Amino acid sequence: MKDFKHAVATSFDEAATLLADGKSAVIAGGTDLIYGMKGMHSPNLADTVIDLKRIPDASYIKEENGVLKIGALTTLTEIAENETVLKKYTVLAEAAKAVASPELRNMGTIGGNICQKPRCIYYRNEHDAFPCFRKHSDGKCYAITGVCRYHSVFGGLGGCFAVCPSDTAPALVALGAKIVTTKKTWEAADFFGLDQKKFNGENINWIDADEVVKEIQVPALASGAKSTYKKYAFRKAIDFPLVSAAVIVNGSKATVALGGVYNTPKLFTDVDASDAAAAGEFCFAKAKAMKSAQVDNNSNAYKIQIGKVLVKRAITELK
Amino acid sequence: MPYDAAKAKEFDKKTIKRSVVDNPAVHDKSGKWIMTGRAEFAADHFTGHKYFGVAKLATVMHAKIKSVDFSEALKIPGVIDVVTVDEVPTWSDHVLWYGKEVAGVIADNWYTAIRATEAIKVEYDVLPAMFDPDVAIAEDGKDGTANVGLIDGTNLHQRTAVVRGGGAAEGFKNVDWDFTFEYPWTTSYAHNELEAHQSIGWWIGDEAYLYTGTQDPYSTRTSVAPQFGLPAHKCHVYSRFNCGGFGGKTDDWGSYAALAMSKKVGGYPVLFKNTRYSNVLTRQRSFSIKSKIRLGGTKDGKITALDAVFYANEGANTAAPVGDCIFGLQKTWNIPHADIKCIGVLTNAPKRYYWRDVADPPGGYNTESALEKCAYKLGMNPLDFRLKNVNPCDVQPPAAEGGWYGAHPWGSFVIKELLEATAEWSDYRKKFHLPATKKVKDIYPNEFKEYADWYHGIALTAHLDSHGGSFAAARGGMLKANADGTFQVITGSARGTAGGTTVCCTTVAEVLGARDEDVLLGDWANTDTGLNPGVQASSSHTISISSAFYNAAMEMKYKMTVMALNNAAMKKVGATKDDLEFANSTVYFHKGKADEVAIPFASLGLGTNTAASAGGADGTGSSVQNDLQKLLGQRAGGAWKSKFNEKGEEYIKKGDKVLANGQSGACLELAIDPETGVTEFLNYFLVVDTGCTMFKQGALREIGAATELIHSQGYYFGDVYDEETGADISTIYTEAQFPTYMDMDFSTHHFADYQSEDASGTFGCHGIAEPSLTNFCTVALATFNAIGVWVDCHKGGFTPDRVLEALDRGIGADYKALMEA
Structure with a gap:
């Protein structure tokens, strides 16, 4: 466990001010940050942890003018169980429910879920045993010369093959959500850097080091549109997505955002939903499996096949 | 199909005595304690002030330590002292695997100690490493870099060979068929307790x-x-619980460090405690196995010749019992001419040990897959093929074959019966089909609708485990009654106390009619007041010691009956022993409601002199009986025998030799989604021979727990190393992915016990051991039966990625190739 100081913020702006030293990190549910601190995963761990939990009125779910607004400190359980989200924004409720276990969903927040660190067996190795270049400027990607079973099938963004582990990220991207921070309002696609050509340090998003997520805003789905979230992981409980698909079908068109297959969610719009199987093929047309360099018979090709089936089954179910 | 209670009940009448599923009478004290956070592990108990010890671990596979710089670590406030590899037994300046201890820190806080290890700087003279076992085999005998560094001149550590009936060559001279099967290295699985290892020494x-x-x-x-440098009596060891895991608590890695560190600070208590990370790196895991199995036989399906070689990657462990790899193959199947070899391969990987039989679950799959393939090739039902070749009951092993277990008596051997019983319970014959020919809806037109179009697979195996029902000593202990009506269970076995108390205490509670909470742990398992229970042999021990306590409880009940009948109130109503009922920690007289008398145990006059012995029969001259006799001053003359088998027969006498091996039959039905490779269990039937175990609920609880753990752990995960560094990159620790019960639907698991007729374990109790281990291979065989392609256990379990990879060859492709070859 790394030594750290503890500070309490009473507002998001105060938290952002405290972050300005560049050596701090915010904590809400603590389900990812503390894990990294205990494991000494990175040389860049925070010296100060800023507690957001005492910020008042930061946990809510409400609809205003046809927009669903979710406070950053709202727990994943609250989102998964909210009647409005379940009924109108099903893909988000299902994605929230797909996260980890009930205990972790009770603690984990939506803000934290979209600000967690990348998922990679090398990046996450304790004591920084594999100094990859998400953490070290002179590092390398060990998945290329090692084991790539859990890694990207859409290439390595900036040379990194780690995947975005968030279940809610693809749902928010598919929904065209906005993310309100202390500095600006982001489109979800920009927030996660869908068009970026490089990665942003140890982050899965592109907010500044002194920027804090305050609220999620989700526009209402078009009339008649239906949505769902499909996830596959080796374990049935407490596991990150190896491949997931947030799917919205509106008439003959579908929006698909894939999770667990690339550094960011992989978004496909205006997908022809008339042929569900073809839609699955379309989404993975540019995917390419890796083959582990060190372990025989070990590749991530399965992600492509399972992903195609998830998309196909999601569209079939929604049509 | 969920558990078919009606069918099971019908079957109960024949052979199976009871199923644990849905049985509310099964209660588990240790589980309740663990779940409510009240369980105290060994190191939790020492609440006084103590220091904390942590080891710094090597980050190279093979090296000599050149220098260690402690200066920065010693500057950290709270650091008390440091230790070098020369100060801790088993530590060494010769690093043999990634994660080996290279230095240690003693501090006033565990986290301080961890941080201080980060500040220690170690310089290595890095040596060539041998991580790949195939390279270790190929390079064996060559000079210089070829050697792993453990034994001069060779990487092949042990060679165990069994030659039977003149050897394989003799047998293959006259066979109608001759098939050879090769299997690549299986994965290695952590045989790991859930609690990170910790020891307090002072x-x-x-x-x-x-x-x-x-x-x-x-x-x-x-x-x-x-x-x-101590005589045994000057070393006092106390233990409680088995650390929340399934076995794996037999090495003393933490004990050495705790005592050495304590010695360094003048005897002050030191808690040496692993982090989860170091626990994974440093704890033993199973061998990985590769094999070549050649079988030959006659047209009617009888195997007459076997030539097999198993390689076991034992990591950097020269003490690994690689001979166990051939145990199941050697002793389960009746093959007249055989050569069976096992060769240990040393590598610069963490130490490995066995998980019984062919070392680990996927290892057992090698043997069973070879048998299954033979059956298909010969056009036989795999069950019939096995029945044709399994050893008949009560066969003694050939004395000439020796081996670790060869010196022991054989014990009961009922694999044939278990095969038949499992087949009957599961309706195997009715459901069996050729590979890749049935969907779930074909077998279950009205059930499992969600899997209707998935492929149905079924397999049935039986397994003789290498665990004995009792090893070199009988299970022993004492049951003491207290004046307040409570009872204490005292035994020297960790399995006999908390964690394992479940069976002992519950047995006593049920026999005496005592409330659960009135049966106490007399003590921790310890070397001071407990009796030597002999080598602790996993769950086998639990069951046999609980049977011993059954006897003790019966003896106690006899004494209490006499006390009750001497009670004035009982005398007044003229009670006889037949009128008494023991329940709710009270003795009741029930002969007519009006005359009812109730005497709480606390009023019976029990006291510290009221004790009963829980001893076991054994044939090795164990001191347990004598110890008990000395302690209790009773039962002189050695009337050590059981009267309490279910038939009321006396069948074990003092001096009888006992060693009953665990054995089981398993049938698995599963469904496979051909699109995603996802597998779901439909039904898993496990029938375990418990001999004449009296407390069957306890036995079945152990069996159930073991099976679930093996399935959830073995099915999903295996160890994965970064081969360049030797670092463990398994998701078990990088992602905290210890599987849990939530990962599988255990309502599909059905357990039953089978009481063999020739029980020869302590009090007729067989070791239940680890019956689920090689029944893991039913997954492999049922998968093949479902989709007709072999899913290799190479480097992992039967996860969808590997199923999909196999399916790339096409549904039924391997079956077709097998039959055409």
């Missing part, structure tokens, strides 16, 4: 004390005391 004068997580305090004492 010294009083020249005597050493240990609170530690061990299955066997006596063996810990035996191994630890000499390392510190």
Whole structure:
């Protein structure tokens, strides 16, 4: 466990001010940050942890003018169980429910879920045993010369093959959500850097080091549109997505955002939903499996096949 | 199909006595304690002030330590002292695997100690490493870099060979068929407890004390005391619980460090505690196996010749019992001419040990897959093929074959019966089909609708485990009655106390009619007041010791009956022993409601002199009986025998030799989604021979827990190393992915016990051991039966990625190729 100081913020702006030293990190549910601190995963761990939990009125779910607004400190359980989200924004409720276990969903927040660190067996190795270049400027990607079973099938963004582990990220991207921070309002696609050509340090998003997520805003789905979230992981409980698909079908068109297959969610719009199987093929047309360099018979090709089936089954179910 | 209660009940009448599923009578004290956070592991108990010890681990596979710079670590406030590899037994300046201890820190806080290890700088003279076992085999005998560094001149550590009937060559001279099957290296699985290992050591004068997580305090004492130049009686070992895991608590890694560190600071208590990371790196895991199996036989399906070689990657462990790899193959199947070899391969990987039989679940799959393939090739039902070749009951092993277990008596051997019983319970014959020919809806038109179009697979195997029902000593202990009506269970076995108390205490409670909470743990498992229970042999031990306590409870009940009948109130109503009922910690007289008398146990006049012995029969001259006799001053004459089998027969006498091996039959039905490779269990039937175990609920609870753990752990995960560094990159620790019960639907698991007729274990109790281990291979065989392609266990379990990879060859492709070859 790394030594750290503890500070309490009473507002998001105060938290952002405290972050300005560049050596701090915010904590809400603590389900990812503390894990990294205990494991000494990175040389860049925070010296100060800023507690957001005492910020008042930061946990809510409400609809205003046809927009669903979710406070950053709202727990994943609250989102998964909210009647409005379940009924109108099903893909988000299902994605929230797909996260980890009930205990972790009770603690984990939506803000934290979209600000967690990348998922990679090398990046996450304790004591920084594999100094990859998400953490070290002179590092390398060990998945290329090692084991790539859990890694990207859409290439390595900036040379990194780690995947975005968030279940809610693809749902928010598919929904065209906005993310309100202390500095600006982001489109979800920009927030996660869908068009970026490089990665942003140890982050899965592109907010500044002194920027804090305050609220999620989700526009209402078009009339008649239906949505769902499909996830596959080796374990049935407490596991990150190896491949997931947030799917919205509106008439003959579908929006698909894939999770667990690339550094960011992989978004496909205006997908022809008339042929569900073809839609699955379309989404993975540019995917390419890796083959582990060190372990025989070990590749991530399965992600492509399972992903195609998830998309196909999601569209079939929604049509 | 969920558990078919009606069918099971019908079957109960024939052979199966009881199923544990849905049985509310099964209660588990240890589980309740663990779940409510009240369980105290060994190191939790020492609440006084203590220091904390942590080891710094190597980050190279093979090296000599050149220098260690402690200067920065010693500057950290709270650091008390440091230790070098020269100060801790078993530590060495010769690093043999990534994660080996290279230095240690003693601090006033565990986290301080961890941080201080980060500040230690170690310089290595890095040596060539041998991580790949195939390279270790190929390079064996070559000079210089070829050697792993453990034994001069070779990487092939042990060679165990069994030659039967003149050898394989003799047998293959006259066979109608001759098939050879080869299997690549299986994965290695962590045989890991859930609690990170921790030990507290301290010294009083020249005597050493240990609170530690061990299955066997006596063996810990035996191994630890000499390392510190102590006679055994000056090393005191206490243990409680088995650390929340399934076995794996038999080495004394933490004990050495705790005592050495305590010695360094003048005997002050030191808690040496692993982090989860170091726990994974440093704890033993199973061998990985590769094999070549050649079988030949006659047209009617009888195997007459076997030539098999197993390689076991034992990591950097020269003490690994690689001979166990061939145990199941050697002793389960009746093959007249055989050569069976097992060769240990040393590599610069963490130490590995066995998980019984062919070492680990996927290892067992090698043997069973070869048998299954033979059956298909010969056009036989795989069950019939096995029945044709399994050893008949009560066969003694050929004395000439020797081996670790060869010196022991054979014990009961009922694999044939278990095969038949499992087949009957599961309706195997009715459901069996050729590979890749049935969908779930074909077998279950009205059930499992969600899997209707998935492929249905079924397989049935049986397995003789290498665990004995009792090893070199009988299970022993004492049951004491207290004046307040409570009872204490006292035994020297960790399995006999908390964690394992479940069966002992519940047995006593049920026999006496005592409330659960009135049966107490008399003590921790320890080397001071407990009796040596002999080598602790996993769950086998639990069951046999609980049977011993059954006898003790019966003896206690007899004494209490006499006390009750001497009670004035009972005398007044003229009670006889037949009128008494023991329940709710009270003796009731029920002969007519109006005359009812109730005497709480606390009023019976029990006291500290009221004790009963829980001893076991054994044939090795165990001192347990004599110890008990001395302690209790009773039962002189050695009337050590059981009267309490279910038929009321006396069948074990003092001096009888006992060693009953665990054995089981398993049938698995599964469904496979051909699109995603996802597998779901439909039904898993496990029938375990428990011999004449009296407390069958306890036995079945152990069986159930073991099976679920093996399935959830073995099915999803295997160890994965970064081969360049030797670092473990398994998701078990990088992602905290220890599987849990939530990962599988255990309502599909059905357990039943089978009481063999020739029970020869302690009090007729067989070891249930680890019956689920090689029944893991039913997954492989049922998968093949479902989709007709072999899913390799190479480097992992039967996860969808591997199923999909196999399916790339096409549904039924391997079956077709097998039949055409």
